[in-house]
Amino acid sequence: MNNEQLVELITKEVINKLKTMLMDKNMAAKKKVLVLEHKETLCSELTLSLEKNNYIVDCIDNMGDLSSYEGIILQNIKNGELANLAHGIEGSIKEKVVIQAIFNGNKLYSMKKGVEYRKFEGTSNRLFFNMFKEYEDKLMSYGIEFVGLKELIESLNNKPICLEEPTCKTLVKNDIETVEVKENKETYIDLTNKKLVSEVELRTIFNQGIKEVLVSKKSIITPLAMDFARVNRLKINKG
Incomplete structure (x- = not known):
C-alpha cells in the first residue's frame, strides 16, 4: 500500500467516524415519548407525526424508564380501561403504567379519537353514557389531557394552541x-x-x-x- 492509498483509507475512516458521531449526537438530541400500544397496533398517523416532530416513539414492547419520556400517550382507551383507571384499578399492563405515571407526575395524554365510549353518544342511554363521561372527567382531574393530534404536538413542544394575534380588546x-x-x-x-x-x-x-x-x-x-x-x-x- 503506497502513501496515496493510505491517505485515502485514513480519510474514509475519519469521514465514517464523523458520520457516526453526528448520527449519535442527533439521536441523543431527540426526545422520547411512549405510546401505550403494542408495536403491531401503533397508529401510523400518530407515529409519523411524532417522528416528524423529532420524537423517538417507544411502545409497550420496548418501553424504558418512565422518567425518560416527555409524554406518555394513550392512543386508545376502552370502556373497561376508562372505568378501571377512574377507580385506580390496575389490570392490564397499560393500566399499571398509567397509574404509575400518575404517581410519578409524568405528562399523560389520551387521544380523543381513541376514547371508546364517545362513539356511542348518539345511541346510548343518556345516564349510562354520562357515567363514562364522569370517568373521563375523573381522569382529567388526575392530570390526563384529552387531546387531538395537533394539541398533542403543541403541548409536547410547549407551544401555545392559540397563535393568532388579537385584533380587538x-x-x-x-x-x-x-x-x-x-x-x-x-x-x-x-x-x-x-x-x-x-x-x-x-x-x-x-x-x-x-x-x-x-x-x-x-x-x-x-x-x-x-x-x-x-x-x-x-x-x-x-x-
Missing part, C-alpha cells in the same frame, strides 16, 4: 375570553365557564403573557395545572 378563542384591563394594561383570562382547568390550558395562557386567571368556585383544577401555576406564579382567582 375582547376576543373569544376556544371558549376562553380574553379581557384587557385598562387600568394597568395587563390582561386576565375568564375561565368561569370551564368545569375543568388543565395544565395545557394554563401553559397556553401563560405563553400569551397572561399572569392571572379567573375560575369558578366549582371548577376542578388538575394537580399538574396547580403545580404549573405555582411554579410560574400564575395567579388563580376563584369568583
